[in-house]
Amino acid sequence: MIKIVNLYKSFGQNKVLQGVDLTIERGETLVIIGQSGSGKSVLVKHLIGIIKPDRGNIFVDGVEIVNLKEDELHKIRGKFGMLFQGAALFDSMTVAQNVSFGLERYTDYLPGKIQEVVEESLAKVGLKGVENLMPHELSGGMKKRVGLARAIAYWPEIILYDEPSTGIDPIRADAIINLIDRMKKELKVTSVIITHDMTSSYKVADRIAMLYGGKIIEIGTPEEIKRSENQVIQQFIHGQAEGPIENW
């Protein structure tokens, strides 16, 4: 279980998070929605200690991670896999080296087993025969899928997805959402998904949380979110230019 308590984070004068409280249950799929620049990625990066908060606490399976030393944080990070918004593949490495990177650090697998797992992980995201390609030889969508294969390769307990369906054609996007759903059902993986794609959100989410003004303003099941009386949520989920959310 992940518990975020009263989390604050500013970058200079820009107050990004202003008291976020959120609990993510084991095995659940939580979708975080919100405008671009509302701090969704910043919030998620706090969970693996990439960003330190100005104030507040984060507990992962009961362990308070904000003040952990780097070595202790390493153990916690092994529980997480993360798909980055732009895939963040290491561009000096081949696809296979990218996917095996976490396996080499978080498991004791021998090289033969690593190669096997790399192929399996790539097959799961619909990629075959790309092991020796460099990231610059891949399309945007393929990069994203390699990023996903890298995130799931070492069977993390919690997977963080930063806009998993952005930049991919609708069919592939749906396949990725199905994969996220399958991982949840088969492996009881906890998933935290950042997205603007409401169709995918309704399909995969157990709960949806909306981040607005640096806080979680509402959290509930997809049905509850659809029925919300909050005008901010209604404006966002229906993608309307007019409403309480400022456009610019």
Next chain:
Amino acid sequence: MINQSRYSLLFSFFQELGEVGSLVGKTLRNIFRKPWEKNIFIQQLEEVGVRSLPVVSLTAAFGGLVFGLQTYIGFHRFIGHGSEAYGGPIISLGLSKEIIPILVGLMISGRVGSAIAAEIGTMKITEQIDALYSLGADPNRYLVAPRTLACFIMLPCLTLYGDIIGIAAGYFYNVVLMGVNHFIYFENTLLYLEIWDVITGLIKAAFFGIIIAIVGCWQGLKAEGGAEGVGKATTRTVVIASISIIILNFLLSKALPGTLSG
């Protein structure tokens, strides 16, 4: 108002000094701690050392030629014809103690320092540094420590190589081109040049190597704001490293003993 801006400048200066100090401390700790990133280290040895050989060869050769030329003119003008052969030790001493370490330091800060800043800066803005964290690799251990160790080892090697090329070029200009007496030139060089003179240059080069790697990594890790940010990090690296090398060279020349033979 002026006081406030002075305080904020002073504050940011000490803040940056603190950042560099913390980076150096963490890097030194990681250099001595297992597991080492051996593959990255070997790659960096090649990148910093082997691939810098052409630029060091050219710089050292022309540095040696021009220093040989000016020494020849100096002896000829101030002491007289025939005295040029006594320039051998001056050329060798000046090259190995000051000119080659400085030239190598400046060339490598331009070639390697800027490349380090650009590579790490690009990794920073494309979230590859964040990906390293998430995949269990400490960016300092994975990126900074191998580069710093490689520069610390390769700069003295390149300097020694540059010394040989530069001294040979000085000899070539004086003896081969200008017809200076080979025996006097050679014997005087062997008589007055101490091994310590060469070692002094190598010690300086090792410090320059640390400066180049640390400044490149520091600026790369600080990069933000897209391509423009990476460009600024690269430029700052070359400027900061070059100025630091020139200042540190003077301080080390002053601090290190001129000779060990009393």
